[in-house]
Amino acid sequence: MPTELVTAHAPEGSTPPGPERPEDRAAGLRRARVWRRRRSKLWTYTGLIAGSVIVLFPVYVLVVDSLLQPLQLLSDPPAFVPTHPAFHNFSDAIAQYGFGHDLINSAVQTGIIVSAQLVTSVLAAYAFVFLRFPLRRSLFLVVLGTIMIPFEITVAANQTTIVDLHWEGTFLGLTAPFLATGFGIFLMRQAFMQIPRELREAAVIDGYGPMRFLWRIAIPLARPVIAALAVFSFLGAWNQYLWPAIQANYNPGLKTATIGIASLAQSSATVGTYLAASIMSLAPLVLLLILFRKNLIRSLTAGAVK
Amino acid sequence: MTTASGPGRVAEVAPTTVAKPRRKSRRFSKSKEMGLAYLLLLPALAVFGVFTFFPFVENFNLAAHMKGPYPTSPNPYVGTSHFFQVIKSSIFLDSLRSTAIFVAIAVPLGLFLGLALAVFANQKLRGSAFFQVVFSSTTITSVAVAAVVFETILDPRSGLMQWLGVHTAPGIQLSPGWALYAIAGISAWQFMGFSFIIMIAGLQSLPEEVIEAARMDGASSFRVFWRVIVPLMSPTIFFGGVVGTIVALQSFGAIDIIIGNTNTTFTRTNVLINYIYDLIVYDRQFGTAACVAIALFLITLLVTVAQFRVLERRVHYAN
Numbered sequence: 001m002p003t004e005l006v007t008a009h010a011p012e013g014s015t016p017p018g019p020e021r022p023e024d025r026a027a028g029l030r031r032a033r034v035w036r037r038r039r040s041k042l043w044t045y046t047g048l049i050a051g052s053v054i055v056l057f058p059v060y061v062l063v064v065d066s067l068l069q070p071l072q073l074l075s076d077p078p079a080f081v082p083t084h085p086a087f088h089n090f091s092d093a094i095a096q097y098g099f100g101h102d103l104i105n106s107a108v109q110t111g112i113i114v115s116a117q118l119v120t121s122v123l124a125a126y127a128f129v130f131l132r133f134p135l136r137r138s139l140f141l142v143v144l145g146t147i148m149i150p151f152e153i154t155v156a157a158n159q160t161t162i163v164d165l166h167w168e169g170t171f172l173g174l175t176a177p178f179l180a181t182g183f184g185i186f187l188m189r190q191a192f193m194q195i196p197r198e199l200r201e202a203a204v205i206d207g208y209g210p211m212r213f214l215w216r217i218a219i220p221l222a223r224p225v226i227a228a229l230a231v232f233s234f235l236g237a238w239n240q241y242l243w244p245a246i247q248a249n250y251n252p253g254l255k256t257a258t259i260g261i262a263s264l265a266q267s268s269a270t271v272g273t274y275l276a277a278s279i280m281s282l283a284p285l286v287l288l289l290i291l292f293r294k295n296l297i298r299s300l301t302a303g304a305v306k
Numbered sequence: 307m308t309t310a311s312g313p314g315r316v317a318e319v320a321p322t323t324v325a326k327p328r329r330k331s332r333r334f335s336k337s338k339e340m341g342l343a344y345l346l347l348l349p350a351l352a353v354f355g356v357f358t359f360f361p362f363v364e365n366f367n368l369a370a371h372m373k374g375p376y377p378t379s380p381n382p383y384v385g386t387s388h389f390f391q392v393i394k395s396s397i398f399l400d401s402l403r404s405t406a407i408f409v410a411i412a413v414p415l416g417l418f419l420g421l422a423l424a425v426f427a428n429q430k431l432r433g434s435a436f437f438q439v440v441f442s443s444t445t446i447t448s449v450a451v452a453a454v455v456f457e458t459i460l461d462p463r464s465g466l467m468q469w470l471g472v473h474t475a476p477g478i479q480l481s482p483g484w485a486l487y488a489i490a491g492i493s494a495w496q497f498m499g500f501s502f503i504i505m506i507a508g509l510q511s512l513p514e515e516v517i518e519a520a521r522m523d524g525a526s527s528f529r530v531f532w533r534v535i536v537p538l539m540s541p542t543i544f545f546g547g548v549v550g551t552i553v554a555l556q557s558f559g560a561i562d563i564i565i566g567n568t569n570t571t572f573t574r575t576n577v578l579i580n581y582i583y584d585l586i587v588y589d590r591q592f593g594t595a596a597c598v599a600i601a602l603f604l605i606t607l608l609v610t611v612a613q614f615r616v617l618e619r620r621v622h623y624a625n
Contacts, residue, residue, distance in 0.1 A: 040527050041431065043527060044426050044429050044431060045431070047422065047423070047425075047426035048423075048426045048427060048431075048433075048434075048437050051419070051422075051423040051426065051427075051437070051440075051441060052437065052440055052441075054419070054495070054498075055440055055441060055443065055444055055495075055498075055499075056440065058452070058455045058456060058459065058495070059443075059455075061455055061458060061459055061466060062451070062455045062458075065458055073464045074463060074464050077469060078464070078466055078469050119349070120349045120350040120353065121350070123346040123347070123349065123350070124346060124347050124349075124350040124351075126346060127342070127343040127344075127346040127347050128347075130334075131334070131339045131340075131342060131343040131346070132336075132339060132340075132343075133339065133340045133343035133344065134340070136343075139347065139351070142351070142354070143350070143354070146354050146358045146359075148607075149358055149359075149362055149603070150552060150555075150556055150603070150606060151358075151556075152556040152558075152579055152582070152599070152602070153362075153365070153599040153600070153602050153603040153606075154357065154358060154361035154362055154365065154599070155361075155582065155583075155586065155595075155599065156361075156365065156368060156582065156585075156586055156592050156595035156596045156599055157360070157361030157362075157364035157365050157368060157592075157596065157599075158357055158361045159586055159592070160364070160368070160592055161356065161357070161360070161361065161364075176353075176356075176357065177353070177357035177358075179349070179353045180349065180350040180351075180352075180353035180354060182354070185350060204334060209334065209338075210334045210338070210339065210342055211342075213334075235445075235446060238448065239447075239448035239449065239450075241448070241449050241450065241558070241559035241562070242556075242558055242559070242579070242583065245559075245562065245583070245587075246583070246586060246587060249587055257448075257450075258448050258449070258450040258451075258559070259450075261448075261450040261451065261454055261563075262450050262453075262454075262559075262562065262563045265453075265454045265457065265563060266563075266566065271458055271461075271464070274454055275454065275455070275458065278450070278451040278454055278455065281448065281450070281451060282446070282447065282448075282451055285446040285447075285448075286443075286446065288446070289439070289442070289443060289446050290439075293439065293442070297442070297503050297507065300445070300500060300503050300504065301503060301504050301507040
């Protein structure tokens with residue numbers, strides 16, 4: 001403890017020695033506080049800038065290198081600014097390597113998964129919150145149980161199922177395992193439970209049936225959480241890797257953007273080309289982050305903070 | 307005038323509604339309710355049944371049968387012996403070791419960076435909103451994008467690492483000494499965004515007076531961080547640790563893209579998921595893949611339970 005008192009005074013080395021008058025002391029403490037605040041501000045900015053470098057340096061490399069001419073990549077010292085921006089890297093990725101097709105595949109796959117997950121989650125959560133039926137509690141535990149079984153460990157058996165169903169290398173096979181999500185049901189259940197009971201009682205008195213209540217009241221009220229789930233499942237579906245990689249082995253025409261980037265990186269394409277492809281695949285996600293950051297954060301922090 | 311007419315109208319209408327004794331139940335009708343409930347649950351439960359629970363059970367079935375040498379040859383029942391044979395093999399044990407190293411680097415590093423940046427970005431300073439967007443952004447990058455960008459940076463001929471004085475020759479695919487660590491670092495970079503988002507949400511729910519009081523008492527920022535913020539944040543750190551570990555145990559994309567399928571054993575990057583993928587895609591050894599998947603499930607379960615038992619005792623819940 002005494003050491004702390006000393007350090008608190010330490011910056012005030014300039015105060016004249018000798019018997020301290022109370023006013024001097026108060027002024028000194030105030031100055032110490034201002035000094036400390038300024039110093040901590042400096043530290044904070046140092047930390048913020050260091051963090052930004054860690055995050056943005058790869059992004060900078062991504063953008064600059066996607067615009068470099070093939071030979072500029074090998075220059076010494078390295079090219080830090082694209083002096084002759086090679087925009088053709090973008091068109092090459094699409095025209096020569098069919099990356100546009102991969103992007104369309106990703107859009108279809110993500111569209112199917114997001115809309116199906118929204119529908120199945122909203123319907124199931126609605127049943128759990130507003131309807132009464134036998135086995136309600138146990139079925140909800142079953143849903144929570146799916147969260148405990150990571151998809152990755154079911155991959156081997158799922159692949160045999162898909163082959164047995166002759167769905168391999170089709171959009172059905174690509175998306176079928178992800179049409180429902182335990183996390184989504186959980187998230188929607190939390191949202192529906194926020195709806196006051198009186199509202200449903202009033203709706204019943206007004207002659208609303210359960211489906212009309214769902215469409216007219218429950219869904220509109222839960223809209224922010226539905227948006228949060230949509231953003232979350234968009235992100236998850238668009239960035240999937242393991243399952244699309246397995247499916248693309250059966251049908252290369254089914255490559256999604258992530259698999260397309262991976263195969264470009266392993267092909268004869270130039271670095272600039274596959275970095276350009278990476279930027280194109282990131283674009284919708286950047287847009288998503290800018291437009292729906294609040295919703296995304298809401299779904300990511302569900303369960304993190306009490 | 308208008309305010310007077312409001313209550314007056316209600317008074318007129320009220321008697322007629324009260325007069326009717328018809329007091330309907332305040333719930334939806336019961337017989338319809340049950341059928342509807344099952345109908346609404348059906349789509350989700352069907353998907354879970356076919357693609358989560360059935361394969362979970364089927365894994366054990368696949369694991370218990372040895373695959374014959376030809377596609378048409380019978381798959382004899384071998385019980386648990388196959389499973390034990392697989393988990394005692396040196397390739398499995400090496401894979402387990404790589405996975406442990408990978409998780410032990412990626413998760414704590416990502417958690418620490420996320421928390422530190424959240425503490426910085428949570429202060430009311432000019433530009434902190436901008437930094438919050440930047441720091442949460444790594445969570446949106448796909449593993450493919452992160453992998454190709456870092457591969458470019460690490461390239462032994464043209465990568466910027468050489469310019470920074472770090473020599474990566476002969477390249478990551480030929481460097482068993484550091485390939486695994488580099489890929490764990492890339493995963494930490496990606497995980498940092500998620501970690502930052504939950505940490506800053508956690509920080510914003512902390513009682514500000516406590517931290518302010520510690521500052522007033524003259525504690526240094528370093529001391530405030532380790533002695534006040536970290537203990538108060540322990541529930542969030544704990545949650546991040548559990549989620550991060552589960553995610554890290556399943557991450558595989560960066561390894562597949564950067565290293566490829568041929569030399570994961572050589573570069574010591576053959577983590578369990580990579581092993582499972584190679585068994586399915588290249589060897590078509592579904593039985594062995596199922597054995598490794600069961601082992602991975604048991605490990606995930608064990609780690610999660612252990613984290614709950616050990617860490618939760620040390621977690622400080624405010625209320």
